[in-house]
Amino acid sequence: MSRHRPTSTARTRGVLALIPLVGSVALAACTSTEDPPGSTPSMAAPTVASASANPTDAPTPGASTPATIPTSAFVELPTELRKSPRRTTPVTDALPTMCGNEFGTGGRQVTASAAMTNTYQKAGATEADVPQGLIHQVIFTFDGDGASAYLGRLRTDVQACPAYDQSGNRVTVKSEPLTGVGDEALLLTRTWAETSLNGERTGDTASSQIAVARVGKAVTVFNDQGWEGTSGNSTILDRVVRDGVRTIDAWQR
Numbered sequence: 001m002s003r004h005r006p007t008s009t010a011r012t013r014g015v016l017a018l019i020p021l022v023g024s025v026a027l028a029a030c031t032s033t034e035d036p037p038g039s040t041p042s043m044a045a046p047t048v049a050s051a052s053a054n055p056t057d058a059p060t061p062g063a064s065t066p067a068t069i070p071t072s073a074f075v076e077l078p079t080e081l082r083k084s085p086r087r088t089t090p091v092t093d094a095l096p097t098m099c100g101n102e103f104g105t106g107g108r109q110v111t112a113s114a115a116m117t118n119t120y121q122k123a124g125a126t127e128a129d130v131p132q133g134l135i136h137q138v139i140f141t142f143d144g145d146g147a148s149a150y151l152g153r154l155r156t157d158v159q160a161c162p163a164y165d166q167s168g169n170r171v172t173v174k175s176e177p178l179t180g181v182g183d184e185a186l187l188l189t190r191t192w193a194e195t196s197l198n199g200e201r202t203g204d205t206a207s208s209q210i211a212v213a214r215v216g217k218a219v220t221v222f223n224d225q226g227w228e229g230t231s232g233n234s235t236i237l238d239r240v241v242r243d244g245v246r247t248i249d250a251w252q253r
Contacts, residue, residue: 069114069139073251075244076118081236083121083131091115094136096210096223098173098190099161102154103138103212103221109146114139120236133232135240136223139248147214151184154212158188169193178211182245185213197228208232211241215248 076086094115095103106113115138119131142150155175163172171192178185187209194206209232211222222241224232 067111067141069112069141070251071116073139073248074114074116074137075240075247077120077240080123081120083119083125086116086118089115089117089136091138094138094223095221098158098171099164100157102157102161103210106140106142106150107146109143109149110140111143112141118240120233120240122233131227132236133224133226133230135232135237136221136225137240137244138221138223140219140221142217142219147217147219148184150219151186151212151214155186158186166192169195178213178241181211181242182213182215182249185211185241185245187211194231195229206231207234209234209237211237213241213245215245216252218248218252220244220248 071088074086076082091113092104094117097103115136118135118137119133120135121129121132125132140147140150158173158175161173163170165171169192171190174189174191176187176189178187188211189207189209191205191207194202194204196202206226206229208224208226210224213220222237222244224237226232
């Protein structure tokens with residue numbers, strides 16, 4: 001699991017502030033918003049999540065394709081793992097960044113997108129303990145075969161990115177199928193040389209994971225970030241991913 005940093009977030013009620021896109025989600029032009037290794041997590045004032053559009057690529061949502069994504073479609077952490085309430089997050093901040101824009105290629109078949117962040121702790125942690133990490137969850141809904149196409153493009157892009165540089169650290173990427181999750185799923189494990197908060201190498205390695213799953217016409221991306229540059233928790237992520245996929249499946253029925 002990854003040691004990417006938290007990003008600024010937003011808070012809404014009920015249905016997230018999403019609208020059917022009248023063009024392609026402007027994720028293809030997004031750049032990394034992740035904090036450099038060893039920096040303190042950003043807790044800036046929240047901003048409202050939004051999606052940009054290109055009027056030249058207007059999709060036509062099908063009758064069965066959701067055009068809004070409610071908060072009930074997102075996973076909720078079990079009480080013992082929940083450090084703080086989940087909160088809305090701009091989609092471009094929540095998506096991971098590796099060699100390029102692997103996760104921002106929804107294209108004009110995207111009908112809606114939204115993201116939320118869960119701050120988690122180890123079971124049994126006290127109120128005085130710092131969080132163990134954050135898991136950003138993004139949900140895209142697609143028209144037609146867009147969800148399957150997204151996974152296909154992502155697999156190709158990930159194969160072309162076996163390693164990349166992150167703030168001076170070499171990060172290696174391992175990709176493997178994630179079985180028993182949704183209609184199809186992919187698990188990415190990122191590993192790098194661990195550093196202390198002042199940037200010195202500790203001699204150990206750190207890791208984090210990204211999970212991407214398709215559930216019908218929706219795709220969800222889970223991006224785990226360990227707290228203050230530490231490794232994420234693969235056991236917690238696996239539980240969150242499986243719970244999250246079941247939540248999306250129930251929402252689409």
